[in-house]
Amino acid sequence: MDIRVQQAPFDFGQECNSFAQTQSNIGAVVTFCGIVRNNDSGTLRQMEIEHYPGMTERALEDIAQQAQSRWSLSDCKIIHRFGPLAPGDTIxxxxxxxxxxxxxxxxADFLMDYLKSRAPFWKKEITDQGADWVAAKDSDEAALTRW
Known part of the structure; x- marks a missing residue:
C-alpha cells in the first residue's frame, strides 16, 4: 500500500506504470486520476486544498485498509495533493x-467515494468574485450508502 499526501505535482502515467510494474500474479490494474475542473461559470482561478498532516495520512490508510479487507486486492495506491491548484491540474x-x-x-470505486466524502481535506475555490469553501454535497454522502 502506497499512500502519499503531497504538494508537488505527479506524473500520472509514470505513477501508473510504476504501480503496475511492481505487481505480480495479477490480472487487473484499475487507475483513476482526478483533475481540478473549472466551475460552471468558468471563473475558477485556483482551488486551495488544506489538510492536517498526520491525521490525513492515517485517514487515507484506514480507507485503503477497508478496501483491502473487502476485496481481494494485491495492492493499492493513493496520491492526493494539497496547496494551490489550477483548473486542469491533477489533484x-x-x-x-x-x-x-x-x-x-x-x-477503486469504493476508494473514490470514501476519499470524496471522508478524507479530511478542505477545499476553497478562488474565483473572480472572491473565495468560498466548498460545501459537502448530499449526492456524495448518498453514494456511500451503496457500500
Whole structure:
C-alpha cells in the first residue's frame, strides 16, 4: 500500500506504470486520476486544498485498509495533493491491483467515494468574485450508502 499526501505535482502515467510494474500474479490494474475542473461559470482561478498532516495520512490508510479487507486486492495506491491548484491540474489518483478486474474496479470505486466524502481535506475555490469553501454535497454522502 502506497499512500502519499503531497504538494508537488505527479506524473500520472509514470505513477501508473510504476504501480503496475511492481505487481505480480495479477490480472487487473484499475487507475483513476482526478483533475481540478473549472466551475460552471468558468471563473475558477485556483482551488486551495488544506489538510492536517498526520491525521490525513492515517485517514487515507484506514480507507485503503477497508478496501483491502473487502476485496481481494494485491495492492493499492493513493496520491492526493494539497496547496494551490489550477483548473486542469491533477489533484489525486487511485490505483488498485487484483487477480480479477471486478475486485479492482469495485475497490477503486469504493476508494473514490470514501476519499470524496471522508478524507479530511478542505477545499476553497478562488474565483473572480472572491473565495468560498466548498460545501459537502448530499449526492456524495448518498453514494456511500451503496457500500
Amino acid at each position: 489525486m489518483m487511485v490505483a488498485t491491483a487484483s487477480a480479477h478486474r471486478a475486485d479492482a474496479f469495485a475497490a
